[in-house]
Amino acid sequence: xxxxxxxxxxxxxxxxxxxxxxxxxxxxxxxxxxxxxxxxxxxxxxxxxxxxxxxxxxxxxxxxxxxxxxxxxxxxxxxxxxxxxxxxxxxxxxxxxxxxxxxxxxxxxxxxxxxxxxxxxxxxxxxxxxxxxxxxxxxxxxxxxxxxxxxxxxxxxxxxxxxxxxxxxxxxxxxxxxxxxxxxxxxxxxxxxxxxxxxxxxxxxxxxxxxxxxxxxxxxxxxxxxxxxxxxxxxxxxxxxxxxxxxxxxxxxxxxxxxxxxxxxxxxxxxxxxxxxxxxxxxxxxxxxxxxxxxxxxxxxxxxxxxxxxxxxxxxxxxxxxxxxxxxxxxxx
Amino acid sequence: xxxxxxxxxxxxxxxxxxxxxxxxxxxxxxxxxxxxxxxxxxxxxxxxxxxxxxxxxxxxxxxxxxxxxxxxxxxxxxxxxxxxxxxxxxxxxxxxxxxxxxxxxxxxxxxxxxxxxxxxxxxxxxxxxxxxxxxxxxxxxxxxxxxxxxxxxxxxxxxxxxxxxxxxxxxxxxxxxxxxxxxxxxxxxxxxxxxxxxxxxxxxxxxxxxxxxxxxxxxxxxxxxxxxxxxxxxxxxxxxxxxxxxxxxxxxxxxxxxxxxxxxxxxxxxxxxxxxxxxxxxxxxxxxxxxxxxxxxxxxxxxxxxxxxxxxxxxxxxxxxxxxxxxxxxxxxxxxxxxxxxxxxxxxx
Amino acid sequence: xxxxxxxxxxxxxxxxxxxxxxxxxxxxxxxxxxxxxxxxxxxxxxxxxxxxxxxxxxxxxxxxxxxxxxxxxxxxxxxxxxxxxxxxxxxxxxxxxxxxxxxxxxxxxxxxxxxxxxxxxxxxxxxxxxxxxxxxxxxxxxxxxxxxxxxxxxxxxxxxxxxxxxxxxxxxxxxxxxxxxxxxxxxxxxxxxxxxxxxxxxxxxxxxxxxxxxxxxxxxxxxxxxxxxxxxxxxxxxxxxxxxxxxxxxxxxxxxxxxxxxxxxxxxxxxxxxxxxxxxx
Numbered sequence: 001x002x003x004x005x006x007x008x009x010x011x012x013x014x015x016x017x018x019x020x021x022x023x024x025x026x027x028x029x030x031x032x033x034x035x036x037x038x039x040x041x042x043x044x045x046x047x048x049x050x051x052x053x054x055x056x057x058x059x060x061x062x063x064x065x066x067x068x069x070x071x072x073x074x075x076x077x078x079x080x081x082x083x084x085x086x087x088x089x090x091x092x093x094x095x096x097x098x099x100x101x102x103x104x105x106x107x108x109x110x111x112x113x114x115x116x117x118x119x120x121x122x123x124x125x126x127x128x129x130x131x132x133x134x135x136x137x138x139x140x141x142x143x144x145x146x147x148x149x150x151x152x153x154x155x156x157x158x159x160x161x162x163x164x165x166x167x168x169x170x171x172x173x174x175x176x177x178x179x180x181x182x183x184x185x186x187x188x189x190x191x192x193x194x195x196x197x198x199x200x201x202x203x204x205x206x207x208x209x210x211x212x213x214x215x216x217x218x219x220x221x222x223x224x225x226x227x228x229x230x231x232x233x234x235x236x237x238x239x240x241x242x243x244x245x246x247x248x249x250x251x252x253x254x255x256x257x258x259x260x261x262x263x264x265x266x267x268x269x270x271x272x273x274x275x276x277x278x279x280x281x282x283x284x285x286x287x288x289x290x291x292x293x294x295x296x297x298x299x300x301x302x303x304x305x306x307x308x309x310x311x312x313x314x315x316x317x318x319x320x321x322x323x324x325x326x327x328x329x330x331x332x333x
Numbered sequence: 334x335x336x337x338x339x340x341x342x343x344x345x346x347x348x349x350x351x352x353x354x355x356x357x358x359x360x361x362x363x364x365x366x367x368x369x370x371x372x373x374x375x376x377x378x379x380x381x382x383x384x385x386x387x388x389x390x391x392x393x394x395x396x397x398x399x400x401x402x403x404x405x406x407x408x409x410x411x412x413x414x415x416x417x418x419x420x421x422x423x424x425x426x427x428x429x430x431x432x433x434x435x436x437x438x439x440x441x442x443x444x445x446x447x448x449x450x451x452x453x454x455x456x457x458x459x460x461x462x463x464x465x466x467x468x469x470x471x472x473x474x475x476x477x478x479x480x481x482x483x484x485x486x487x488x489x490x491x492x493x494x495x496x497x498x499x500x501x502x503x504x505x506x507x508x509x510x511x512x513x514x515x516x517x518x519x520x521x522x523x524x525x526x527x528x529x530x531x532x533x534x535x536x537x538x539x540x541x542x543x544x545x546x547x548x549x550x551x552x553x554x555x556x557x558x559x560x561x562x563x564x565x566x567x568x569x570x571x572x573x574x575x576x577x578x579x580x581x582x583x584x585x586x587x588x589x590x591x592x593x594x595x596x597x598x599x600x601x602x603x604x605x606x607x608x609x610x611x612x613x614x615x616x617x618x619x620x621x622x623x624x625x626x627x628x629x630x631x632x633x634x635x636x637x638x639x640x641x642x643x644x645x646x647x648x649x650x651x652x653x654x655x656x657x658x659x660x661x662x663x664x665x666x667x668x669x670x671x672x673x674x675x676x677x678x679x680x681x682x
Numbered sequence: 683x684x685x686x687x688x689x690x691x692x693x694x695x696x697x698x699x700x701x702x703x704x705x706x707x708x709x710x711x712x713x714x715x716x717x718x719x720x721x722x723x724x725x726x727x728x729x730x731x732x733x734x735x736x737x738x739x740x741x742x743x744x745x746x747x748x749x750x751x752x753x754x755x756x757x758x759x760x761x762x763x764x765x766x767x768x769x770x771x772x773x774x775x776x777x778x779x780x781x782x783x784x785x786x787x788x789x790x791x792x793x794x795x796x797x798x799x800x801x802x803x804x805x806x807x808x809x810x811x812x813x814x815x816x817x818x819x820x821x822x823x824x825x826x827x828x829x830x831x832x833x834x835x836x837x838x839x840x841x842x843x844x845x846x847x848x849x850x851x852x853x854x855x856x857x858x859x860x861x862x863x864x865x866x867x868x869x870x871x872x873x874x875x876x877x878x879x880x881x882x883x884x885x886x887x888x889x890x891x892x893x894x895x896x897x898x899x900x901x902x903x904x905x906x907x908x909x910x911x912x913x914x915x916x917x918x919x920x921x922x923x924x925x926x927x928x929x930x931x932x933x934x935x936x937x938x939x940x941x942x943x944x945x946x947x948x949x950x951x952x953x954x955x956x957x958x959x960x961x962x963x
Binding site: 360371374375377378387389391404405406407533534535537538540541544557560561652 | 740741742814902924928930
Binding site for chain 1: 396545
């Protein structure tokens, strides 16, 4: 395999890779030390796939009693009754999907707009500082989001935002029910804050990676900044942006502590965004240590398996998209 | 510089990992009901200052306590939902009542003072069934003509996990309301029918949620209402009188308990007769394995429980828990001598 | 020659979008400030001497602190670091130095990326089934294992990226002098990439010190000092979870104090990591 088989022109990175590749193949193991070194490092590298496989196998293994008992009906049943030992994942799956959906609807336009601000509109100094601040949002631990959500943001929602929504849009079933502050909408908004920095960082990279030549020629033809972004940059980097979206999606699906604090913890599917619900992660956090018998634990672990499969598929898609983007457009390092 | 850092990390790490030698003192691990947690934690704290014994009690709910002791991941379990004798035998467990307490409905309604709101069992059941959805419902107004009730939606707060407090509360509702018995039943965890309901983890969680959500109603063990200055209600008892929750009314209910004729000490204390009786009272139990693998631990446990029976009454009463009467303590200690064995022999404490 | 000016409609659109972009940036910054100020305002009151030196007291009794939880979090983080850093460094070396075309490397890289996006509660369940169930009790070791699993992919990825940045000329000249490959990697390349590697480790530590879910059913929590990690181990994050969900005002106050400590710790590590990186590159 030589340089340039898949790319239009050899990039600096390819040249370095070529060097390393050649070295890896042509440097003879000059000592026993080298031989063992290669095998030691390879063994270490194999630990990660081993862990992934291990997680999958353990989850499947411990879910078997529940799978045998409920079959596919588990995924669509709303029943969750530890007393009669009837378990169904529907409300947890619904809550996971719904809160993630709300988070994406809010976070995606915001992230892309912020990336636009950082790359095209702001002075370099401002861009650096604001960029660092947005990245700090990602550093805040999720339990802090949960604490803040329950004690600060929840009451804020209950006192100001939810009554406002109810007064203006209350005819929609989405905004009916008592404004408790805790519930699906609050959980979705907090998730949005959490995934925003991830989507923003990658989108910013995408915007930066589009060759200046392309952008400048569009400007030269009289396009406004927004038009350049909308018609040139985004389509050029679409694969990467979609990868970023999937990454944010994956994070939102699995977020535990922030959601557990504010989602209300009810095995409930409701049309209203003000209603409490739960997600797979919050159900696990709340009920795992209290599960009384084998079937209960097994059902909870089966929930975990469902979440694992969901996030795995999303991650695979995200990796696929991001790899394609970085491979095609990375100029140097 | 980096070498020093790595060395420091390694030293700390080794210190941390090297402490795997068995501890000289015994540490007891227990888990379960949140119902008695305010009391158990104070008992453990006092006992620790007297003897140095560490008791690590995790308040995870009665369901969790039963699961953990069955799985032997803790030394003793605690539950307010007692196991029936057959279940006890199957699991090789012995259970005994430690203390009794009252479960009280608590509310968060503007303008309502503690003890002011009067409820009957039937009305309480209807609220939790979702049939009564607003605070100014005529049924509530009828019981409370002098209280200004707002036109606010009622939010029901319940337990998310398997809870003995839920067991006691739902048993009461099932006994009082045929509709509740048919639709929901009694248990450590039930399907809560009210459309506006949220869950809290532990008595702590329910209390926390009721404090935060305006218009909420929940049920907690009385110590939680007391310690957090919450608005409890006045309930109508079997004799038709409205009583306040406090140690006197709990004691009045507990006085009727017939422990002698309760195999495995399985006894429900809801809706007891007597004009001064609080209608929702229950005992909370300790679960231990009959066959104790570690004699030192078994001895430490029985010593601690014995101390609680004999010296813990004052602390219990301060929190409005009802201590077990002396004759029951005698019965329990006879049970220990008969059932709890370490290495085939009864445990000396 | 002047560029033709776009017609009014398009200019307006441009201005609207620019305005929206600025508003979004302000919203993002505003959220950060709102959260941090909230944590600081509520947490600072709890941080006194006893907070850092005493054990927690039962609800209803005044005083107490979270000293055991602070130590427990430190201990488990150190243990997790000791497990994950060697594995992560060695994996990163393999991927950077030997893994240009091998299937093993592709697999490993892919798994590391996927593992980074895995919900931490799933890792907690895994550690529970792997360590807690067979041993029959909760332990700080299980907690440290869960944290280590979360750290390994971060260390691996950053190690690989940083080692790749080292110019080949460095490797080639060292090899030309007759040094074996492993010496070249460990002595020459490592030294060159030192700052970046440290950054990776700091970022991994920052990531896990704020984690709660993986510890919920592995290390559990404890109100006492711990002598070893072989039993339930006190830690700040699960303690925050328990205290926050409680109705007791003094416990909630301590939860805020602990939140402040953790937030400041994580932010400090993150900023330190960036600073270290900037120093060298």
